[in-house]
Amino acid sequence: MxxxxxxxxxxxxxxxxxxxxxxxxxxxxxxxxxxxxxxxxxxxxxxxxxxxxxxxxxxxxxxxxxxxxxxxxxxxxxxxxxxxxxxxxxxxxxxxxxxxxxxxxxxxxxxxxxQFDDLARGFTFREGAPLDMRMGTDAETDAGELLNTIDEVDLSALLRAYADEPRAARMAREIVRRRERRPFATADDLVDAIRAVLGPRSGAPDFARIFQAIRIAVNDxxxxxxxxxxxxxxxxxxxxxxxxxxxxxxxxxxxxxxxxxxxxxxxxxxxxxxxxxxxxxxxxxxxxxxxxxxxxxxxxxxxxxxxxxxxxxxxx
Missing domain, CATH: 3.40.50.150 (Vaccinia Virus protein VP39)
Structure with missing residues (x-):
């Protein structure tokens, strides 16, 4: 409480x-x-x-x-x-x-x-949350648009710099592969991509780290x-x-x-x-x-x- x-x-x-x-x-x-x-x-x-x-x-x-x-x-x-x-x-x-x-x-x-508790704001990796993460109207793009349009090399650099992710290149490649079939729209899409790279034992700390990196990029x-x-x-x-x-x-x-x-x-x-x-x-x-x-x-x-x-x- x-x-x-x-x-x-x-x-x-x-x-x-x-x-x-x-x-x-x-x-x-x-x-x-x-x-x-x-x-x-x-x-x-x-x-x-x-x-x-x-x-x-x-x-x-x-x-x-x-x-x-x-x-x-x-x-x-x-x-x-x-x-x-x-x-x-x-x-x-x-x-x-x-x-x-x-x-x-x-x-x-x-x-x-x-902001975290409001599912519609998209800061959380809870099921069904939209990929938004914008802190204000001055943000040029939301998380979904970023993940669906960013170049693979730039995405890899982003994940390496902001998430300290050792498998950044593989994760960027997985995200690009998945978005070619269906655009990223909800937190579930990003969580599934993370699990595909880090394995089924990946959990909340991994999701939080990657989601934070995307949020940092969205809001510059x-x-x-x-x-x-x-x-x-x-x-x-x-x-x-x-x-x-x-x-x-x-x-x-x-x-x-x-x-x-x-x-x-x-x-x-x-x-x-x-x-x-x-x-x-x-x-x-x-x-x-x-x-x-x-x-x-x-x-x-x-x-x-x-x-x-x-x-x-x-x-x-």
């Missing part, structure tokens, strides 16, 4: 506690203004609002945004909360002033429970994150904190490398004799290693198992 929390307005809503909530609250404890770049169900934002912070929440999913606004209507009415329909990788064109800065910025890169998630990281850094106030929860090794690698570079005084090539870069670190990494969910949290919310939290602080 999902936990129940009472908001200051007196309204009660049942929902899953967001991933690594206590850790996010601690990292952003000193913030007055927060930008929640992945509003989703509004769980993190609700907790921050309860602490008295002013929060701007953005999401590319209009249904998620509408649900969060309904849940947080009292905060929005008082001016403590506002919601914007946009992709966090395109904030400057999504209604956010170019010069607006925040004490804390949060990204939770996972798919929300509501890694290139969007790479593009957004420096822009989000530049939206921090001095001493502000950027906290990012990732669920995929590619996401975590991008975040780790960005935080490392920003925390390094010199980023010139190793063989360069004279420093021509900025010469000073832009800030400091607050998490030497990623923070993972506790066993207790994972027991209550299995989707937290792969979550990795990293945080970085802009210099004063």
């Amino acid at each position: 999902s936990p129940v929390r009472t908001l200051p307005s007196g309204r009660v809503g049942a929902y899953h506690v967001p991933v690594l909530l206590a850790e996010i609250e601690a990292l952003l404890a000193g913030a007055s203004t927060v930008l929640d770049c992945t509003l989703g169900g509004g769980g993190h934002t609700a907790a921050l609002l309860e602490r008295g912070m002013r929060v701007t929440g953005v999401d590319r999913d209009p249904r998620a945004l509408a649900a969060a606004r309904e849940r947080l209507a009292d905060f929005e009415g008082s001016g403590q909360f506002r919601a914007l329909l946009t992709n966090y990788a395109a904030l400057d064109t999504g209604g956010l002033s170019v010069d607006e800065r925040f004490d804390g910025i949060l990204l939770d890169l996972g798919v929300s429970s509501h 998630e890694l290139s969007g994150l790479e593009h957004a990281l420096p822009m989000l850094r530049d939206r921090l106030t001095p001493g502000g904190v950027l906290a990012i929860i990732s669920y995929h090794s590619g996401e975590d690698r991008l975040v780790k490398n960005a935080f490392r570079d920003w925390s390094t005084a010199c980023i010139c090539p190793p063989r360069q004799m004279i420093c021509t870069c900025r010469g000073v670190p832009l800030g400091e990494t607050l998490t030497r290693r990623p923070i993972n969910a506790t066993e207790e949290e994972v027991e209550g919310n299995p989707r937290a198992r792969s979550a990795r939290l990293r945080a970085w602080k802009l210099a004063l």
Whole structure:
């Protein structure tokens, strides 16, 4: 059963506690203004609002945004909360002033429970689910169209890069062979192709890994994150904190490398004799290693198992 929390307005809503909530609250404890770049169900934002912070929440999913606004209507009415329909990788064109800065910025890169649980959204490998996986209307294609049109070589590269699949070439070939007989339309089609390559003993972890890879490609998630990281850094106030929860090794690698570079005084090539870069670190990494969910949290919310939290602080 999902936990129940009472908001200051007196309204009660049942929902899953967001991933690594206590850790996010601690990292952003000193913030007055927060930008929640992945509003989703509004769980993190609700907790921050309860602490008295002013929060701007953005999401590319209009249904998620509408649900969060309904849940947080009292905060929005008082001016403590506002919601914007946009992709966090395109904030400057999504209604956010170019010069607006925040004490804390949060990204939770996972798919929300509501998106997973809504069969029609196609994020799940449950029987009969459509192959959709689009997080918002800005996605150029859905999962079915991608699987039915992508070149075999490109599909193999996708599965190798995003799913770490050692049999990527064979799986791509199997998908192409099957779609020539009948287009991929439901999760069953992709699951059957996976089983044909990985064998009958393949199961949920394999399906989740492959489906995640397709979702990342559909929503252009890694290139969007790479593009957004420096822009989000530049939206921090001095001493502000950027906290990012990732669920995929590619996401975590991008975040780790960005935080490392920003925390390094010199980023010139190793063989360069004279420093021509900025010469000073832009800030400091607050998490030497990623923070993972506790066993207790994972027991209550299995989707937290792969979550990795990293945080970085802009210099004063």
